[in-house]
Amino acid sequence: MANKVRVRFAPSPTGGLHLGGVRTVLFNYLFAKKHQGDFIVRVEDTDQTRWVDGAEKYIFDCLDWCGLVPDESVIHGGPYTPYRQSERKPIYRQYAEQLIQQGNAYYAFDTSAELEAMREKLKAAGSNSLQYDHHIRMSMNNSLRLLPEETKALIDAGTPYVIRIKVNSNELIPFSDMIRGEMEFDTNTVDDKVLLKADGMPTYHLAVVIDDYLMKISHAFRGEEWLPSAPVHILLWKYLFGLDQMPHWAHLPLILKPDGNGKLSKRDGDRLGFPVYAMDWIDPTSKEVTKGFKELGFLPEAFINLLAVLGWNDGTEQEVFSLEELIEKFSIEKVHKGGAKFDFEKAKWFNQEWIKKLPIENYKERVKEIFLSKGVSNIDDNYLGEVMNLIKERCIVLPDFYTQGLYFFDSPSSYDEASVKPKWDEAKKEYFNSLIDQLNQLESWDAISIETIFKQIATEKNSKVGELQMMLRVFLVGSKMGPGLFIIAETIGKINTLQRIENALKVFGA
């Protein structure tokens, strides 16, 4: 395993891709790229009952959006095809049988009713453990207790069975984690996990070990929720391929709910009003849409950035990192051990930073689509670019370009009357009428010239410039918002400016 760095992300196609999932991908990816290694995506679809149509494609779409491109996968190909576990089904049984030959596994014929009865019995007896383990396996319906010919007869008769690992009692399993350091598990607390299900599919436990071996995975990153089953995987490595072949493990901390009590779930996003999935996920049966970061107007650069610093930092004060910087600076040793609560406010801040940082060309098309979808047509690309540069520092998510910039495309549909009316009088009216006259004669339409005239008339009429500016702003924009007043006038052009002042005069006029 001292060879090439090879890591894998192993999602189950069961629905939307969660924040935590993307972060796992990201850490895998960063580690691989930092060490000139390979990033593999293997689809773990061994549970046919949970398989969801479209989920696999959706996962790859998300990775694509994030810019985390696999080197090998179901759709990218590679030397270890197939990369979908359901298509590798025949491989697993052979290893399960090998374990039985070696005495490290056994056939179990217990029905789910029998298993339940066993657990009830243990519970009634006040047992601390409800597990299928060395305490009870000799009283269950399996090949350990049955005579060989009885087992054979059951199998020949087509009785459904599973294959379980046989975990020896009183063994200590040392385990080294790149993030958590040295640990030890007591096999007395580990149960005889099912390795091969009755339908012939492997469980996760068997499949990861075999595929990680076959695909020559050197480092395995996964969520902390897998830590308790690590001893099963280690035992499997020991029995099947040897511990020296085993990848280095790293168990990532969990991303928790902002308000405490558990790991972040899709439900929390719905409840608290923020996305949890990378992209919109449409449930194929219910058609229910779960909003994603992308559709809410996040930039992939920001999304990656915010995920990277949730549980990791480089020890400096830097917080804004590009993917390239992350690859360069990432180190697994600096990943936190404790879980982190997700903070949507901070997430938005990252997006704002990236909107300001990136050239608008990076996201202009997406902004254009937003305007189009809101019914603003005939958008000139150069004009849109001008507008975007003017307002980008007041946008947090992409749709803000619409709310912050609509007046560059349409005249105000209403005015902030409360700001204007109390100060409106004949003198103001007179002022704006001469402003119209003077602007009409203005030859070069630029912010400085407009401002010069604006102030010149104010001085002549002995009026307060500030108050007039506020009014002109309301006339042009509709409310007290936006960048420099005269640059707005310059941008929307002479005709629009004069038109808007006249419109406003009609409203506030007499």
Place this chain on the structure above:
RNA sequence: GGCGCGUUGGUCAAGGGGUUAAGACGCCUCCCUUUCACGGAGGAGUCACGGGUUCGAUUCCCGUACGUGCUACCA
């Protein structure tokens, strides 16, 4: 219940036996702007608790509490 993992401000976090315990988000005040932002200057707010070890613990050790994960023929 059992087993695992964790615990620095409201949140993300740096740090690590002796420090005024960084920084960021959020919040508050002020400046800039007769707008909204951006930007700038300030402010409030923290080492879970109890024992050790030590001249000295936020830092090391042990407990406790709390949080969290697992305890499926799900991953």
